[in-house]
Amino acid sequence: xxxxxxxxxxGYTGAELLRFLVKHPEVKILWLTxxxxxxxxxxxxxxxxxxxxxxxxxxxxxxxxxxTVDIAFSCLPNGISMHFVKKLIDSGTRVVDLSADxxxxxxxxxxxxxxxxxxxxxxxxxxVYGLPEIHRESIKEARLVTNPGCFSTTLIxxxxxxxxxxxxxxxxxxxxxxxxxxxxxxAPLPTNLFCEVKESVSxxxxxxxxxxxxxxxxxxxxxxxxxxxxxxxxxIPINRGILxxxxxxxxxxxxxxxxxxxxxxxxRERPFIRIYESGKLPELKSVSFSNFCDxxxxxxDNVFVCVVAIDNLGKGASGQAxxxxxxMFDFPENEALRYPGIYP
Numbered sequence: 001x002x003x004x005x006x007x008x009x010x011g012y013t014g015a016e017l018l019r020f021l022v023k024h025p026e027v028k029i030l031w032l033t034x035x036x037x038x039x040x041x042x043x044x045x046x047x048x049x050x051x052x053x054x055x056x057x058x059x060x061x062x063x064x065x066x067x068t069v070d071i072a073f074s075c076l077p078n079g080i081s082m083h084f085v086k087k088l089i090d091s092g093t094r095v096v097d098l099s100a101d102x103x104x105x106x107x108x109x110x111x112x113x114x115x116x117x118x119x120x121x122x123x124x125x126x127x128v129y130g131l132p133e134i135h136r137e138s139i140k141e142a143r144l145v146t147n148p149g150c151f152s153t154t155l156i157x158x159x160x161x162x163x164x165x166x167x168x169x170x171x172x173x174x175x176x177x178x179x180x181x182x183x184x185x186x187a188p189l190p191t192n193l194f195c196e197v198k199e200s201v202s203x204x205x206x207x208x209x210x211x212x213x214x215x216x217x218x219x220x221x222x223x224x225x226x227x228x229x230x231x232x233x234x235x236i237p238i239n240r241g242i243l244x245x246x247x248x249x250x251x252x253x254x255x256x257x258x259x260x261x262x263x264x265x266x267x268r269e270r271p272f273i274r275i276y277e278s279g280k281l282p283e284l285k286s287v288s289f290s291n292f293c294d295x296x297x298x299x300x301d302n303v304f305v306c307v308v309a310i311d312n313l314g315k316g317a318s319g320q321a322x323x324x325x326x327x328m329f330d331f332p333e334n335e336a337l338r339y340p341g342i343y344p
Contacts, residue, residue, distance in 0.1 A: 001027065002329055003030050003070050003071075004021060004028065004029050004030065004069055004071055004325075005073075006033070006075065007060055007075060007081070007084055008034065008076040009033060009042060009057060009075065010032075010057065012182050012185065012313055013098050013321075014032075016313040016317065016318035017322065018032075018046070018049060018052075019048075020318060021336065022049070023336045024322070024335060025336075027336075031055065031058065031066045031069070032055050032056075033057060033062075033063070035060065037057050038057055038059045041054050042056075060076070063084060069093055071325055071329070072094075072095050072096075073097075073098065073321055074099060075098050076099060077099060078101055078116070081098075082097075082120055085097050085101065085102070085120075086120050086123060094328060095144050096321045096324050097144065097145070097147060098317055098318070098321055100114065100149060101146075102144060102146035103146050103152075103217075104124070104214060104217060105217070107124055113213055114210065127144045127145070128146065129148060130146055130147045130321070131156060132270075132324060132333065133157060133160070133267065133272075133273060134156070134160060139328060140328060142328065145324045147324065148214070148218075148320065149210075149214050150211075150242055150310070150316025151215075151231070151244065151316075152215050152218065153310060153315060153316055154177065154308040154309075155231075156215065156218050156222075157293050158308040159246060159248055161263045161266035161267070162259075162262075162304065163223050164266065167250055167251055167252075168248055168249070168251065171227075172228050172230060173219075173227055173228070173229045174246070175215070175244060176233075176246075176247075177234065177242055178235075178236045179233060179312055180235075180236060180239050181197050181235060181239060182313055183242070183316075197237045200237060201235070202235045203232060203233075209232075209233050212229050215231065216228070216229050238284070240312055240313050241288055242284075242308075242310050242312045243282070243283075244307070245305065245308075247303055248306065249302060249304075252302075253301075253302050254299070255299075256299060259304065260275070260277075263275050272292050272315060272334070273293050273295065274292055274293070274294045274295070275296075276294065276295065282308065285343045286341050287309050287314070287315070288343065290342075291314045291315045291319030291320065291323060291337040292340075292341065293310050311341070322336060322337060
């Protein structure tokens, strides 16, 4: 059994981590941190955990006073997480970081994107991108796994088989994502209020989203060359879930059966990828509260159109983090995660 700690346990991703981890037979949770709820039991903050975990939250400033753990999950904000990740790594603790602080290997790109200085260049280059379907072998031995962004997860998993075979012509990729309100986090901002989101759909901005650069970096890692990504995301009035549609120009015309067989072969023995048959496409209700990634696709002449559905808090964040932990400690990859979506 391994000992686990969670930094920032009272946000949505922290709570979702707890939901998965309390069911894990090889995990003992030793501590939780929270700035807002320091001194309160986690079961008072989230009553659904009564009888499962009743630990008292502490401030992250007391990190060095807490018991040593085998692995820590950081759910702290971008620009803050990196400093506590560094302390944990230096103490010999392995880390899965759910912030964006270690997703971009180029510190200058990180600094221009997130407007924060990054002093840990060596860790930035060491961090393993935690997309298990592609980087499983590197994740096994990693000290630091950087959990992918939720939107990036949908794009990369949606087109990785095409990228690996060099089937994309490389001129452009168009990515359109719709995400539930939980993707904005738990902070009580005006844009998150019920009256602001109900009966509405909003665009995050035509200048694009920060995860665009993460997407382009991972495409380079897979293919060895740059493909420009046009990525626009929207908030829709549901609690959770991401539905992404990707438009991909192909080098040469392919038929549906060829691409279907390619996807099934590429994701063979990948327990959380579900490929849809012709004429069927994913829906958010099929993946809600799960760690599954559902993929469907079709062809418009020489343009490949892919539809990907995940739960932004599951495969887009905390479920994927637990999947990475399982790989790091040689547990079954689907331990505590093998559950269907909840519907209705």
